[in-house]
Amino acid sequence: VEKKKLHPENHFVNFAEVILPLALRGTFTYGVPAALVNEVTPGKRVEVRFGRDFADTGGNLYSGIIAHTHNQPQSNPVKPIISILDPQPLIHPFQLQFWEWMANYYSCSIGEVMNAAFPAHFKLSGETVITLAEGISTLTGDWTDEEYLIGEALEIRNEISLDDVSRILQRNSIYGLIKKMLEKQLIFLKTDLKEKYTAKVVMYVSLTKPELLEETFEKIGKSQRQTEALLAYIQLSKGKNAVKASEITKLAGTDSSVLKAMEKKGIFILESRETSRLESYSGNIDNVGELSVDQKDAVDNLRSLFLQKNINLLFGVTGSGKTRVYIELIKDAIRRGEQVLYLLPEIALTTQITGRLSKIFGQEIGVYHSKMSNNERVELWNEVMEGKSIVLGARSALFLPFSKLKLIIVDEEHDASYKQNDPAPRYQGRDSAIYLGHLTGAKVLLGTATPSMETFFNARSGKYGLVSLGNRFGGVSMPKIEIIDAKRELKKSGYKSQFTDSLLEAIQNTLQIGDQVILFQNRRGFAPTYRCIDCGWHVECIHCDVSLTYHKYSNELKCHYCGYKSGLPQKCGQCGSKALILIGFGTEKIEDELKIHFPEAKIGRMDLETVRTKHAHSRLIGDFEEKKIDILVGTQMVTKGLDFEDVGLVGIISSDQLLQYPDFRSGERAFQLMAQVAGRAGRKNKQGLVLIQAFNISHPVLSEVVNNDYEAFYSREIMERQMFKYPPYSRLIKITLKHKKPEVVNKAALFFSNYLRKLLGNRVIGPAVPYIARVRSLYLLDIIIKLEKDSGWINKAKQAIKDATDLTLREQGCTTVRIMTDVDPY
DNA sequence: AGCACGCCGACT
DNA sequence: GTCGGCGTGCTC
DSSP states (O other), X not given: OOOOOOOOOSOOSEEEXXXXXXXXXXXXXXXXXXXXXXXXXXXXXXXXXXXXXXXXXXXXXXXXXXXXXXXXXXXXXXXXXXXXOOSSOSSOHHHHHHHHHHHHHTTOOHHHHHXXXXXXXXXXXXXXXXXXXXXXXXXXXXXXXXXXXXXXXXXXXXXXXXXXXXXXXXXXXXXXXXXXXXXXXXXXXXXXXXXXXXXXXXXXXXXXXXXXXHHHHHHHTTOHHHHHHHHHHHHHTTTOSOEEHHHHHXXXXXXXXXXXXXXXXXXXXXXXXXXXXXXOOOOOGGGOOOOOHHHHHHHHHHHHHHHHOSXXXXXXXXXXXXXXXXXXXXXXXHHTTOEEEEEOOGGGOOHHHHHHHHHHHGGGEEEEOTTSOHHHHHHXXXXXXXXXXXXXXXXXXXXXXXXXXXXXXXXXTTOGGGBOOSSSOOOXXXXXXXXXXXXXXXXXXXXXXXXXXXXXXXXXXXSSEEEEEOSOXXXXXXXXXXXXXXXXXXXXXXXXXXXXXXXXXXXXXXXXXXXXXXXXXXXOSSBSEEEETTTOOBOBOSSSSSBXXXXXXXXXXXXXXXXXXXXXXXXXXXXXXXXXXXXXXXXXXXXXXXXXXXXXXXXXXXXXXXXXXXXXXXXXXXXXXXXXXXXXXXSGGGGSSOOOSOEEEEEESOHHHHHXXXXXXXXXXXXXXXXXXXXXXXXXXXXXXXXXXXXXXXXHHHHHHHTTOHHHHHHHHHHHHHHTTOTTSEEEEEEEEEESSHHHHHHXXXXXXXXXXXXXXXXXXXXXXXXXXXXXXEEEEEEEEEEEXXXXXXXXXXXXXXXXXXXXXXXXXXXXXXXXXXXXXX
């Protein structure tokens, strides 16, 4: 980091509006010291002080981003920019516009957008450390007991952070103490911004005199280890002039001390090089398979549609090979020297899709997702800035510094995980991609087998172009889908099992011919309720108003909302009875029961528990691909972005659960989930089978899934949306208020909604107690605003919400209520 | 969101 | 008496 420190000045002519990564509205004005005037460019980071500070240091250090500069005189005193941290801007001007749009549209601060957009390592903050004052030691100074402890620590390490001070004294509030020590002139204070990114350094070895091998061997003399190291070098260096030290030591079975000794003798030159942490791919553009006739048509249609429309929907049934179509459009863009962003829901970003694309595009591919380290993110950011052609990423990849982005693919556009729910910005990745396209001139391609209501509505109305892929690729036919009447079948066995005979039989038949099975159950853990059969009491979380789920592998009850864990109580908390039983079933129980029915089968389970570690997810997928697993049981995860060749049967254990959510999107979500998981069934030249167990077999969504009839589903659902004025016929904004005291949140919500109602009338609904009334010890209340589309009401409502938020937080007793706004909630 | 100040109850 | 919890206000 290039730093130019300057003394603060009192009067400035030039000012910079600086974005700080805080949940505070707006930017902050700083004075630009004369010496920095020529360097203040929007998009560069600056070092600034912000906030009060107990010891007269003028505030904590932050790294902010320059939004723009101006010379409007300031009536209030401003602080100076201390230094400029980047020689070149880290983001482009259009990205600042994108941030501003997001903050406005999703009603959050631009600082919160910055937090989401930037790799954590770009955000620096000051760490305050103390040192012993000059000439002071524990022998000479005037110390209290606690001060003496700190003094001793300072004599061992010459500087310690304030956090360390708390740790040494085992308490939080140390400010008074530090202040006194400063007054007594025992210590000095200093604050520094620490650069967080560190380049990965790898040691390389090369020969001092590569042309004189004989002489080199002579220099070694009789040393066995050094001879081995040199031989290893020769073997590894073919065609290269330097070899990684680690490779040599590994091959020769030695360590770096041998190499260092050889460097001293003048045999080797050791050199540290900065190296990329990013995976390197090698691929070939010819590794791409043939296009089917349908795919070719789709590509041609899209090419011509994109001449007229900026946004197009590729509506292709599962297995139709949408990816193959994307690849063709990516190739077009690459040929023109443009950049492409390929968005996927987080958990669909598997090795499967990365592997497939990297085999074709090789080094042009970069991947950006939540499991990357902060250092890796910085490196990818820089590569995109330098023009990396293709980025495969989750929604946060929208923030990368593209310079010639011309195509954004939003794959599985219907997927609810494109919406970020917490923390702010609560943005919809797909919708934001469309705005980003608008800003950059990039075309946007939405792809899915089950379009979201909003997207299909727009395609129908002609706002988006529409291209369909109706047939599956490679002679694979659509699976046969059947409903099993679980009520009738399970009654016979007294509801002891989750498995109907029909499903068990089908699993048996599938395994017998060597095909694989996927079973979908949208609930993790073993059993969702632990209940007393005498009085009906059940175990609830102490922090949240939810039942605790039993997890067999850890033999404990867990809260799926806050993570609280507890052992199993021996008796009922209400009546003392010991007759406690587990009710309901999750993936763990399904897996358990399967083991009893099919002791020979290899069973894998894919849910949050089993994919927690970094590589567990890809390992499970790999095992299933290699047929080390016969039956894969899982939650939503098994529905996303996976392609397997030998799945003969897909079973949906409990469709009723999907259809029962108290939410206007439940029908849409259930249809998408079932259609997507059904799409995993089917193999070459053979029809796959999908069995859906249902208690309520008459639900219309079921027959729409059975007939694979998206249009029927859409027409019915869109009528309901119109009738009840739900999106896409209206716009929703949800405000949630939280507080640990119910009476406080009640008061605040009432105040808030009264204010809003005065301005927006009956567009305001609530406050209402949400489905789960308390989470993490906070009581919740929801206020929903339902707005007619295409009207000035949206901006009016957003302004009203801002005002209501400010006023509520100023209201007596309501200052500690948390208020969050969610625009277009999911 | 932090962070410090100031006002209260609970302990040495 | 002091510690520390919590409510309040402020940050360019």
